[in-house]
Amino acid sequence: MAIRTHKNTDKVPEPTLRRLPWYLSCAKLMREKNERFVSSTQISKQINIDASQIAKDLSYVDIAGRTRVGYEIDVLVRVLEDFLGFTNLHRAYLFGVGSLGGALLRDSGLVHFGLQLVGAFDINPDLVGTEINGIPIYHTDEFEARMQIDLVNIGVLTVPISISQEITDKMVAGGIKAVWNFTPFRIRVPEHIVVQNTSLYAHLAVMFNRLNEMNT
Numbered sequence: 001m002a003i004r005t006h007k008n009t010d011k012v013p014e015p016t017l018r019r020l021p022w023y024l025s026c027a028k029l030m031r032e033k034n035e036r037f038v039s040s041t042q043i044s045k046q047i048n049i050d051a052s053q054i055a056k057d058l059s060y061v062d063i064a065g066r067t068r069v070g071y072e073i074d075v076l077v078r079v080l081e082d083f084l085g086f087t088n089l090h091r092a093y094l095f096g097v098g099s100l101g102g103a104l105l106r107d108s109g110l111v112h113f114g115l116q117l118v119g120a121f122d123i124n125p126d127l128v129g130t131e132i133n134g135i136p137i138y139h140t141d142e143f144e145a146r147m148q149i150d151l152v153n154i155g156v157l158t159v160p161i162s163i164s165q166e167i168t169d170k171m172v173a174g175g176i177k178a179v180w181n182f183t184p185f186r187i188r189v190p191e192h193i194v195v196q197n198t199s200l201y202a203h204l205a206v207m208f209n210r211l212n213e214m215n216t
């Protein structure tokens, strides 16, 4: 029997948006094992999140499950990828091709999550004019001109902290609508600009803290 829960039309809470990719990965893993159906209870066991929370999170997504068997995996993957925006390629620029920026340019995974880096900017003459992973590196001064050609609306910020705000202002003035900020600087932007701050180190601090707790 098909059960169609009422699609929740409220604004999707951020924790839900952070959990949905976990359900997607879990469903993909099960698909690789040739499973056809997955229930929230099964997902719950794999990733240690309450089944009721999973069902609630999935209520924001337009997906129907079946009693006992759960969701059809192919459909769940397709609907989640769509919902999370992973099927549309979002074109992005990266600023600062240093150790972190270079690693992001080399990461082939981003494209699977809908982020396509179409160009990068730096001021280092050894980098300008070269490419990494097929992605061209331009001088930062070329940004405004490239924007007219590349139609990009996301900027990835991996420059030294001292110029984070300056480069953000430049991006916004040039027409960038969302900034993925990897610098530890709390950049300021106009209200209509989306900012996502990401720090690998913040997660490290949590890991160290929990590790210490376990060993005391």
Ligand SMILES: NC(=O)c1ccc[n+]([C@@H]2O[C@H](COP(=O)([O-])OP(=O)(O)OC[C@H]3O[C@@H](n4cnc5c(N)ncnc54)[C@H](O)[C@@H]3O)[C@@H](O)[C@H]2O)c1
Pocket (backbone or CB within 6 Å): 095, 096, 097, 098, 099, 100, 101, 121, 122, 123, 124, 140, 157, 158, 159, 160, 161, 163, 167, 181, 182, 183, 184, 198, 199, 200, 201
């Ligand atoms: N979020 C995280 O988890 C995380 C992890 C590592 C580093 N970071 C941050 O990312 C940033 C970069 O770190 P890194 O280790 O890669 O530094 P890095 O010094 O290796 O790289 C910085 C790059 O920015 C370039 N740059 C300088 N001025 C520029 C300009 N005007 N326009 C464009 N590029 C310019 C430099 O030439 C260099 O290639 C720093 O702010 C750092 O704190 C964050």
